[in-house]
Amino acid sequence: MALVNGTEIFDKARAGKYAVGAFNTNNLEWTRAILGAAQETKTPILIQTSMGAAKYMGGYELCLHLVQDTIKSMGITVPVVMHLDHGNYEAAKECIEVGYNSVMFDGHDLPFEENLEKTKEIVKLAHAKGISVEAEVGSIGGTEDGITGDGELASVEEAETLAATGVDYLACGIGNIHGVYPDDWTGLNFDRLQEIAAAVKTPLVLHGGSGIPKEQIVKAVSMGISKVNVNTECQLAFAKATREYIEGGHDQDVDAKGYDPRKLLAPGTEAIKDCVKERIAWFNTPSI
Numbered sequence: 577m578a579l580v581n582g583t584e585i586f587d588k589a590r591a592g593k594y595a596v597g598a599f600n601t602n603n604l605e606w607t608r609a610i611l612g613a614a615q616e617t618k619t620p621i622l623i624q625t626s627m628g629a630a631k632y633m634g635g636y637e638l639c640l641h642l643v644q645d646t647i648k649s650m651g652i653t654v655p656v657v658m659h660l661d662h663g664n665y666e667a668a669k670e671c672i673e674v675g676y677n678s679v680m681f682d683g684h685d686l687p688f689e690e691n692l693e694k695t696k697e698i699v700k701l702a703h704a705k706g707i708s709v710e711a712e713v714g715s716i717g718g719t720e721d722g723i724t725g726d727g728e729l730a731s732v733e734e735a736e737t738l739a740a741t742g743v744d745y746l747a748c749g750i751g752n753i754h755g756v757y758p759d760d761w762t763g764l765n766f767d768r769l770q771e772i773a774a775a776v777k778t779p780l781v782l783h784g785g786s787g788i789p790k791e792q793i794v795k796a797v798s799m800g801i802s803k804v805n806v807n808t809e810c811q812l813a814f815a816k817a818t819r820e821y822i823e824g825g826h827d828q829d830v831d832a833k834g835y836d837p838r839k840l841l842a843p844g845t846e847a848i849k850d851c852v853k854e855r856i857a858w859f860n861t862p863s864i
């Protein structure tokens with residue numbers, strides 16, 4: 577199994593009341609850790625690039641080739657969806673052109689009518705090539721790669737209107753935010769989630785999956801969330817393991833060549849993999 581689009585995976589997830597995780601990659605180590613975790617757990621997975629990460633790595637085409645070639649060299653057999661996370665209109669069009677399997681068009685900061693019109697256009701372009709589309713209604717709070725949202729609750733009516741464009745999955749604000757959750761965060765709004773899940777048959781997406789307590793994630797998944805995005809949690813895990821390696825003085829162990837980047841980055845890479853595997857278990861993603 578190589579790269580696939582997300583439509584079938586998420587229709588099954590919605591029907592089976594489980595979620596599939598979408599994990600952001602930043603480089604080769606991240607890519608290997610995410611794909612390795614999916615293979616070890618024998619579960620489908622999304623690997624996604626934000627616009628910022630793609631710019632950092634050298635462009636969408638490079639990101640796609642990195643994932644494709646890593647799938648091949650690691651002998652990955654589970655379904656993998658290459659997805660654009662929070663793309664603007666231009667980025668979504670470029671990723672459709674380049675050959676991603678799935679794109680998110682994030683028009684939450686546009687007037688709703690414009691978000692709707694542009695979502696329709698992206699759906700038409702993407703579906704003509706068998707590519708899945710995620711749209712967003714209501715903004716996700718916090719800041720991710722320069723995109724800031726206020727964390728407003730998605731309107732049920734707008735969710736229904738956007739779902740009717742034929743998008744394959746829909747991100748909706750239910751009190752979730754990107755980045756580290758503040759101490760006074762009041763939790764997910766399950767009433768709104770229930771209203772949207774009842775009104776819309778499209779699989780729903782939970783952004784800002786890092787830092788939401790496990791019980792709330794499990795409950796949201798049981799109520800119709802089919803895709804959960806995780807980014808910050810893996811970054812924190814990588815940073816912590818790398819800091820421990822350096823604070824332990826291992827990089828200064830000249831005899832063991834502890835400064836070798838392949839050794840220096842290994843604990844962090846392992847930590848990302850463990851983080852991904854833990855989340856897959858929370859999401860209840862079944863093995864293939």
Ligand SMILES: [Zn+2]
Pocket residue numbers: 662716720754783784805
């Ligand atoms: Zn997001």
